[in-house]
Amino acid sequence: MAIRIQRVPSENLGGGVAARLIAILLALLVAAVIFSLNGADLGALGAHVLKSTFGSRFGLMDIGLIMTPLILTGLAVMIAMKVGAWNIGAEGQFCAGAFAATAVALFVPGPTVVIVPLMFVAGALGGMVWILIPTLARAYADVSELITTLLLNFVGVLLIYYVATGPWLDPSGMSFAATKRLPYDIPSFWGDVHWGLPIAVLLTVLVAAVLNYTRWGYEVRIAGSNPSAARYAAIPFRRHLIVVMLLSGAIAGLAGMFEAVGTAHRLQGGISNNFGYIGIMVAVLARGSAIGVLAGALLMAVILKSGIALQTQGVNISTVLALTGLILFFTAIGDELSHYRIVRSKPA
Amino acid sequence: MDLIAGLIQTSILAGGVLALAALGEVLAERVGIVNLGVEGLIALGAITGIATVVAIPSPTLGFVLALLVGLLVGMVFATATVIVRANQILCGLALTLMGTGVAAMIGKAYSGIPAPATFPPVAIPFLSDLPLVGRALFTQNVLVYLIYLVLPFAIHHLLFRTRHGLDLRAVGENPAAADAAGIPVRRIRFWYVSAGAALAAGAGAYLTLAFVPSWSEGVVAGRGWIAVALVIFAGYRPWTAVGAALLFGLITSLGFVGQARNWPIAAPVLSMLPYLGTIALMIVPVLAWQKVRRLMAAPAALGQPYFRDVR
Numbered sequence: 001m002a003i004r005i006q007r008v009p010s011e012n013l014g015g016g017v018a019a020r021l022i023a024i025l026l027a028l029l030v031a032a033v034i035f036s037l038n039g040a041d042l043g044a045l046g047a048h049v050l051k052s053t054f055g056s057r058f059g060l061m062d063i064g065l066i067m068t069p070l071i072l073t074g075l076a077v078m079i080a081m082k083v084g085a086w087n088i089g090a091e092g093q094f095c096a097g098a099f100a101a102t103a104v105a106l107f108v109p110g111p112t113v114v115i116v117p118l119m120f121v122a123g124a125l126g127g128m129v130w131i132l133i134p135t136l137a138r139a140y141a142d143v144s145e146l147i148t149t150l151l152l153n154f155v156g157v158l159l160i161y162y163v164a165t166g167p168w169l170d171p172s173g174m175s176f177a178a179t180k181r182l183p184y185d186i187p188s189f190w191g192d193v194h195w196g197l198p199i200a201v202l203l204t205v206l207v208a209a210v211l212n213y214t215r216w217g218y219e220v221r222i223a224g225s226n227p228s229a230a231r232y233a234a235i236p237f238r239r240h241l242i243v244v245m246l247l248s249g250a251i252a253g254l255a256g257m258f259e260a261v262g263t264a265h266r267l268q269g270g271i272s273n274n275f276g277y278i279g280i281m282v283a284v285l286a287r288g289s290a291i292g293v294l295a296g297a298l299l300m301a302v303i304l305k306s307g308i309a310l311q312t313q314g315v316n317i318s319t320v321l322a323l324t325g326l327i328l329f330f331t332a333i334g335d336e337l338s339h340y341r342i343v344r345s346k347p348a
Numbered sequence: 349m350d351l352i353a354g355l356i357q358t359s360i361l362a363g364g365v366l367a368l369a370a371l372g373e374v375l376a377e378r379v380g381i382v383n384l385g386v387e388g389l390i391a392l393g394a395i396t397g398i399a400t401v402v403a404i405p406s407p408t409l410g411f412v413l414a415l416l417v418g419l420l421v422g423m424v425f426a427t428a429t430v431i432v433r434a435n436q437i438l439c440g441l442a443l444t445l446m447g448t449g450v451a452a453m454i455g456k457a458y459s460g461i462p463a464p465a466t467f468p469p470v471a472i473p474f475l476s477d478l479p480l481v482g483r484a485l486f487t488q489n490v491l492v493y494l495i496y497l498v499l500p501f502a503i504h505h506l507l508f509r510t511r512h513g514l515d516l517r518a519v520g521e522n523p524a525a526a527d528a529a530g531i532p533v534r535r536i537r538f539w540y541v542s543a544g545a546a547l548a549a550g551a552g553a554y555l556t557l558a559f560v561p562s563w564s565e566g567v568v569a570g571r572g573w574i575a576v577a578l579v580i581f582a583g584y585r586p587w588t589a590v591g592a593a594l595l596f597g598l599i600t601s602l603g604f605v606g607q608a609r610n611w612p613i614a615a616p617v618l619s620m621l622p623y624l625g626t627i628a629l630m631i632v633p634v635l636a637w638q639k640v641r642r643l644m645a646a647p648a649a650l651g652q653p654y655f656r657d658v659r
């Protein structure tokens with residue numbers, strides 16, 4: 001009997017989930033070690049985190065509010081991955097969606113029942129426009145969509161900053177980088193938590209159902225996992241790529257719409273708050289599943305909320321970004337390691 | 349005339365960050381590894397540089413320490429991508445997030461402090477007295493000459509004029525064949541990825557010790573990603589990468605000139621120029637010259653982990 005380690009092409013579900021859990025625990029452990037080296041009282045920090053997240057009604061509400069954009073940006077990145085594209089530009093599409101929805105709220109007069117759906121459409125269209133050029137460049141010239149979508153993030157953030165400090169600045173002088181309070185709102189169903197959250201959940205389930213149970217979804221998945229096999233089976237790869245990438249941009253744009261209209265109630269500088277980048281993390285944690293997106297968004301919302309809560313304890317909010325990176329790093333390693341299995345074989 | 353000379357001088361200075369980071373990325377991608385952590389490495393190098401000169405006012409020490417930090421972080425990245433062979437894109441994004449986050453954490457204490465010691469411009473005798481461009485070209489800090497002349501020459505020579513360069517390009521094009529020919533694929537990938545990361549962090553120290561020169565959150569501002577894009581645009585060639593970086597320095601300095609001269613364009617809009625310019629440069633040449641595509645093609649095994657045992 002010889003024991004050897006063998007690499008298999010597919011990873012097993014258990015291994016993938018275990019890899020994620022271990023990655024998250026390891027990253028938290030590293031963070032804990034760094035905090036305690038800095039002389040922080042871990043017990044007090046932990047108690048504070050628990051109290052400000054699950055321990056109070058307001059904590060839970062905040063988690064619901066933070067989850068909304070994260071579900072959508074995570075979903076956006078996830079569906080692009082399904083067709084084999086890297087949409088690293090959810091941050092920019094988020095900004096474009098917030099921008100377009102705010103434009104409708106500020107400049108289109110009309111009854112609420114008309115304007116709110118119009119803001120939805122505007123948010124989705126804004127995100128779609130933002131990803132249009134990277135999509136076409138990838139589809140027709142094979143230009144890396146990863147880099148073009150990412151570069152547009154900086155343009156999107158600057159665009160928001162420009163309008164929020166310049167032409168759309170609140171005329172009352174209450175702020176120096178925000179518009180006035182928007183005259184429309186997304187209705188709430190629990191405290192501050194608005195209908196964006198259930199809509200985001202519903203959209204995730206819907207998209208997952210279409211991807212998993214329709215012919216179109218099947219073709220998209222084939223096109224993403226093996227483009228040459230897709231071509232052989234006469235699956236129109238380019239068309240699927242374009243449609244899915246535009247859809248991805250639209251979903252990220254919706255995230256921006258909900259954040260600006262439902263949560264912040266105004267367009268302000270820095271509104272995207274790294275939601276787009278953390279969405280990548282959500283999508284990677286999700287391993288392509290809808291429940292995974294929801295779970296990943298919940299986890300990242302808790303981490304983000306903890307980071308905000310710990311600011312009063314002298315912990316820097318950038319810690320969240322570093323921690324996100326650490327989890328992503330360990331997850332990538334764990335994913336690869338879960339391809340290995342130990343086999344016993346009799347010598348031939 | 350002063351305008352043009354000033355424009356050239358600022359372009360060279362601004363392009364240096366991109367050139368150094370792009371040269372590092374050329375090394376990594378030539379051996380077949382995409383390092384998308386450049387943005388994070390620049391941030392780490394930037395904060396290392398500024399933290400060093402605040403403690404000990406020696407810019408050279410700051411630059412060297414940044415290179416070392418980059419090398420160490422690069423070795424961690426290379427362990428994940430070359431030894432464990434984890435997904436390069438995810439590891440790169442993770443490195444960007446970690447580097448940006450950690451640098452911002454440390455940087456809180458250094459925010460807004462002007463660097464107490466920087467690389468001063470050095471006038472080269474005679475050449476700097478040339479009319480028009482003399483001052484612009486030959487009154488630069490010492491790193492500029494290193495980045496624009498010494499390094500690209502050395503890397504070009506290494507890649508295309510030495511046996512070892514042939515080996516390392518073979519590793520990027522066809523690791524299985526290179527392996528069969530007895531070239532140590534893993535070792536070469538590991539060390540060139542790490543060296544490339546060191547240069548990226550060096551670009552960060554250049555940013556805070558020679559160009560800006562101070563630390564603030566968001567000081568890197570996507571330069572790492574522009575550098576990655578430049579490498580693709582430059583067809584993975586050192587001299588072309590440096591030239592492209594200079595072009596981007598020009599676009600950046602146009603923004604500065606615009607602000608200084610009160611052009612009727614808002615500052616945030618001018619700041620968009622480098623990003624939009626990069627996207628244009630990534631798309632237009634491919635559309636305009638189909639032939640360029642083959643000439644500028646990426647190393648064939650770029651981004652693919654190499655498993656000797658799996659076929």
